[in-house]
Amino acid sequence: MTHWTLVTGANRGLGLELVRQLLADGARVVATCRQPGRAQALNALAAEYPGHLKVLPLDVGDAASREELAREWPLAAGREARIGLLVNNAGVLHGGERFGALTEEILDDSLRTNVVGPLLLTQALAPLLADGARVANLSSQLGSIAGTTRFGTPSYAISKAALNMATVQLAHALRERGIVVVALHPGWVRTDMGGAQATETPEESVAGLRRVIAGLGAADSGRFLDWTGASLPW
Template sequence: MTHWTLVTGANRGLGLEFVRQLLADGARVVATCRQPGKATALNTLAAEYPGHLKVLPLDVGDARSRDELVREWPLAAGENARIGVVINNAGVLHSGERFGTLSADTLEDSLRINVTGPLLLTQALAPLLIDGARVANLSSQLGSIAGTSRFGTPSYAISKAAQNMATVQLAHALRERGIVVVALHPGWVQTDMGGAQAREVPEDSVAGLRRVIAGLGIDDSGGFLDWTGAALPW
């Protein structure tokens, strides 16, 4: 039985770096993004690694798109193919929010993509997960309630705190199958979201995250860790 790694939001940033490193190590990867036709880097990798990379459309916040991914899975990956690792990386950060002008639309969009999307996608993929699989939800230290010391990026911070709770809920739901679910903070990384002033580069962050994921045991399930493996406060 073939085991695949599924990476969402894989057309750029950390998602793309996950795909690059996984392919270089011989893994089979299903990479998703909203517009595969425009994902030049992913399509180039697919040509370089024939049979090892499948690029599929997914808007993680859209129910029909999630359902379509599950329907397409056997056609893309193989009838008996299963998932060993899920990297729930797709996310959104709305910048420029100011107290006094916060909007319901921005909050709802953040929750739909950062919380509802990865939670319901993991639920939909559960029958395809091998027993003992690992689900990594890319969270953020900005979702730490105890670590919050200022007003800033409220929609993102609120949604990441909610995503952390979704991680714990999934950990309990999947524990009997030995499936480990964790929330991971990748550090402040130089991506479109993190900006050029960030401290870490994607290569180092993803290498660290992969080491953490590889070392996870069932006792780690439901945890909130950073890319070095250190526990973060809720």
């Protein structure tokens, strides 16, 4: 049975770098983004690695889009293919939030994209996950309640804290099938989201994340780890 990796939010940043590294190592990858037709880097990789990369549309925060991805899977990857690794990478960060000016719209968008989307996508794809598969939810140290020392990026921080709980819930739901679910902090990475002052390159972060994922065992399911494998406080 063929196993594929599925990466959401794969058109730029960490998602794109993850796809690059996986393909270079011979993996088969389904990469998703909201507008595949405009994902030039992904489409170039698909041409470079024929048969190893499929690019599919997904708006992780939209129920119909999640359901369509699950329906399209057999056509894209093959009827007998299963997901060996699911990386819930797609996310949103709204900058410039100030206390006194927080809005329901931004909070709702952050929660829908960063929490509800990954949780319900994993649920929708559960029948396609191989027994013993890995699910990596891209979280952030900003989601650590114990580590919070100031007011900042509240909708993002709140959503990542909620994603951490969703990770633990999924770990329990999928444990009987040997599926390991973890929340991973990728470091402060120089991407569009992380900014130019960030300390890690996408290449370094992704290489570290891949080492952590490769080393996961059953006892790690439900943990909150960073890209070096260190445990983070809830």
